[in-house]
Amino acid sequence: MFQIQRYEIEQEPLQDVSTVSTERLSKINERIQLKRKRSLKKNNQAQQANEDKESGFIKKEINEKGGSFQEVASTEKISKNIHEDLRQKETIKKHPVLQAFPTFDRPKQTPQEIAAAKLLGIPDWLANPTIIDSNSTKVIGHPSIGLSEGLVKRCNTYGIQECFAVQMAVIPLLIHSRNLSDTHKSPGDICVSAPTGSGKTLAYVLPIIDILSKRIVTRLRVLVVLPTRDLVIQVKETFDAFCKGTNLKVGIVTGQQSFTHEQEQIVGDLKGHFIGGKSKVDILIATPGRLIEHLSTTPNFTLQHLRFLIIDEADRLLNQSYHDWLSHILKSTQLKQAAVNTSRKTSMEIKFDSFGVPISDAVSAVMMESILHIPKGDISEPKTSAIQKLLFSATLTRNPAKIASLHLVNPQYISVQSINKNEGEFKYVLPSSLNEYMIVSTSSEKPLMILHLLHNHHISSALCFTKSVDSSHRLSELIRIFEILYSQTLKKEIKEIEINNIQKTNENSDFVKSIIAAEYSSDLSQEERKNILNKFKHGEIQLLICSDLIARGIDIDRVDTVINYDVPIYMKKYVHRVGRTARAGRKGDAYSIVETQEAGHLDKIKNVNIKPIKLEPLKVIYKKSLEAFREYMVNTRSSVTKYKDKFSSIDINEIQEIGQDDQIIIE
Numbered sequence: 073m074f075q076i077q078r079y080e081i082e083q084e085p086l087q088d089v090s091t092v093s094t095e096r097l098s099k100i101n102e103r104i105q106l107k108r109k110r111s112l113k114k115n116n117q118a119q120q121a122n123e124d125k126e127s128g129f130i131k132k133e134i135n136e137k138g139g140s141f142q143e144v145a146s147t148e149k150i151s152k153n154i155h156e157d158l159r160q161k162e163t164i165k166k167h168p169v170l171q172a173f174p175t176f177d178r179p180k181q182t183p184q185e186i187a188a189a190k191l192l193g194i195p196d197w198l199a200n201p202t203i204i205d206s207n208s209t210k211v212i213g214h215p216s217i218g219l220s221e222g223l224v225k226r227c228n229t230y231g232i233q234e235c236f237a238v239q240m241a242v243i244p245l246l247i248h249s250r251n252l253s254d255t256h257k258s259p260g261d262i263c264v265s266a267p268t269g270s271g272k273t274l275a276y277v278l279p280i281i282d283i284l285s286k287r288i289v290t291r292l293r294v295l296v297v298l299p300t301r302d303l304v305i306q307v308k309e310t311f312d313a314f315c316k317g318t319n320l321k322v323g324i325v326t327g328q329q330s331f332t333h334e335q336e337q338i339v340g341d342l343k344g345h346f347i348g349g350k351s352k353v354d355i356l357i358a359t360p361g362r363l364i365e366h367l368s369t370t371p372n373f374t375l376q377h378l379r380f381l382i383i384d385e386a387d388r389l390l391n392q393s394y395h396d397w398l399s400h401i402l403k404s405t406q407l408k409q410a411a412v413n414t415s416r417k418t419s420m421e422i423k424f425d426s427f428g429v430p431i432s433d434a435v436s437a438v439m440m441e442s443i444l445h446i447p448k449g450d451i452s453e454p455k456t457s458a459i460q461k462l463l464f465s466a467t468l469t470r471n472p473a474k475i476a477s478l479h480l481v482n483p484q485y486i487s488v489q490s491i492n493k494n495e496g497e498f499k500y501v502l503p504s505s506l507n508e509y510m511i512v513s514t515s516s517e518k519p520l521m522i523l524h525l526l527h528n529h530h531i532s533s534a535l536c537f538t539k540s541v542d543s544s545h546r547l548s549e550l551i552r553i554f555e556i557l558y559s560q561t562l563k564k565e566i567k568e569i570e571i572n573n574i575q576k577t578n579e580n581s582d583f584v585k586s587i588i589a590a591e592y593s594s595d596l597s598q599e600e601r602k603n604i605l606n607k608f609k610h611g612e613i614q615l616l617i618c619s620d621l622i623a624r625g626i627d628i629d630r631v632d633t634v635i636n637y638d639v640p641i642y643m644k645k646y647v648h649r650v651g652r653t654a655r656a657g658r659k660g661d662a663y664s665i666v667e668t669q670e671a672g673h674l675d676k677i678k679n680v681n682i683k684p685i686k687l688e689p690l691k692v693i694y695k696k697s698l699e700a701f702r703e704y705m706v707n708t709r710s711s712v713t714k715y716k717d718k719f720s721s722i723d724i725n726e727i728q729e730i731g732q733d734d735q736i737i738i739e
């Protein structure tokens with residue numbers, strides 16, 4: 073075994089301890105003490121025993137040379153130190169190649185150092201965003217925003233008086249940098265990260281409408297890509313609302329309608345071949361999959377006139393590799409590729425006017441040059457893509473590989489966040505009007521906690537997120553059974569009270585009001601989903617139980633509470649889920665129901681302790697509901713009869729409706 077110390081090798085010659093004077097020994101000792109402060113932990117017991125033996129030997133030597141007991145005692149300690157030091161030096165001399173053994177204590181990093189480490193490999197523009205204070209606002213008609221009078225009026229009719237922070241930052245940037253007739257060069261791409269519900273949609277909808285409203289001919293100039301059909305429909309509704317009064321046309325492709333219907337809607341003319349393509353819409357909103365299908369097969373569908381490519385919910389879309397959608401779109405917008413595609417489809421079917429001049433406005437200027445091989449002059453500027461890419465998300469990716477796949481041109485990064493945020497620290501920003509809570513529960517009582525929130529906290533409009541469609545289904549069925557039993561029990565109790573003439577029914581009528589819960593999942597048809605959402609928006613449904621289908625982007629202004637029945641593993645998901653409430657500056661609450669082992673991960677969230685007495689009245693009915701639910705799920709049909717006998721007051725039709733084609737057994 074060898075000793076390894078962090079001492080540096082010194083050039084001093086070794087000395088014989090017995091010849092050193094006490095005074096000199098003290099001086100040397102001081103120096104050694106200093107060094108020892110920096111040394112590793114004390115030697116183990118075996119080493120200690122060894123030292124004792126050696127110091128005994130030195131003590132003996134000093135005794136032999138004379139001196140008092142005290143002198144000997146202090147000298148003993150000093151000598152021990154010296155001896156150890158000398159031994160260390162000898163060891164190092166014998167094994168000069170041995171390096172100091174590394175300590176595994178990590179030096180504590182400052183927040184600035186941590187932030188710097190996180191930024192390694194991230195391009196400069198992404199590492200240094202333009203930070204906008206999330207609380208700043210400006211009057212919508214302010215000249216610095218640059219919106220036209222007509223559009224400002226339209227905003228006012230929708231109750232929009234002020235620009236939110238993200239709109240203050242993005243609208244002027246687009247309006248002032250972009251001239252529709254400038255087809256030569258992109259004014260630089262923009263990436264925007266802003267909290268959920270902060271108004272990102274209008275940040276691009278308003279300036280685009282303003283810029284496009286000056287156009288003369290309809291061409292496909294704006295493409296908005298979104299991850300889900302529901303979001304496409306939502307953004308289409310926003311464009312439609314603000315396009316009123318202009319003659320701009322907005323189309324969608326999502327796969328919800330037949331392919332030929334969509335072709336008819338967006339291109340119209342499928343028979344003739346037009347080198348400049350054909351479009352019935354100025355703005356196309358699409359899911360990536362369907363868009364790729366149209367790019368590959370729809371005649372005359374071209375992106376050659378495109379000016380804006382908007383990728384909303386960008387980080388989610390960049391994770392979606394469906395048919396390599398992004399490179400497909402980018403290729404279609406690159407001049408050479410687009411020219412090859414177009415010329416292959418059309419041969420040389422260029423349209424000419426009555427003077428025999430090619431109809432240039434049907435073909436984009438840059439495309440015309442590539443296709444017709446127009447000779448370049450000495451002063452011709454090289455053509456670049458004129459498309460401006462705009463990326464939006466509440467949780468924008470900082471993954472360099474994903475960012476690189478976008479081939480951004482002169483990008484700039486705008487980050488809307490609370491200005492009080494720790495400098496250098498990067499985290500997702502939540503709306504400042506959001507209150508977060510957690511409730512610790514056993515897994516079997518999690519549904520009970522939801523019932524407690526609904527009945528005791530009087531939540532009237534909540535989204536409850538579960539981990540899967542199955543889980544949503546089970547939970548919604550259980551709650552529906554509970555609500556039936558709950559209202560029946562209360563009605564019964566009230567009747568008894570009435571009979572005993574203690575109280576009048578009216579005073580309790582509110583009490584009987586049961587919660588209406590509904591499931592919202594991808595298993596439902598688009599029409600069913602739309603109906604459920606409408607009922608929820610109008611307050612006919614109080615609790616919507618869903619998987620992550622509507623965790624992102626969906627804007628329902630009635631949501632006052634979000635409940636995480638299953639806590640998401642990833643922070644991003646959490647941010648988007650809780651972001652369905654506290655939108656546009658309104659207040660909202662988010663409750664996460666966690667098991668003990670999960671609670672540690674949410675240490676910054678306020679823990680709500682529920683008094684058992686509050687749960688007692690619900691517990692009795694909850695147990696009955698569980699029992700009934702299990703029974704019902706095991707044997708759907710036969711249990712309906714038993715169920716009827718057991719709880720005779722329950723409407724049999726309601727029960728049949730609950731479990732129509734469900735065979736799932738609760739966990």
Ligand SMILES: Nc1ncnc2c1ncn2[C@@H]1O[C@H](COP(=O)(O)OP(=O)(O)OP(=O)(O)O)[C@@H](O)[C@H]1O
Pocket residue numbers: 231232233234235236239266267268269270271272273274465466624625626627629651655656
């Ligand atoms: N300037 C404004 N004044 C008032 N309300 C606004 C304003 N801008 C947007 N809103 C409203 O705020 C709500 C949220 O906007 P939006 O859906 O664009 O948020 P978002 O930032 O895209 O959120 P998410 O990241 O969740 O998709 C919408 O109902 C929208 O109508």
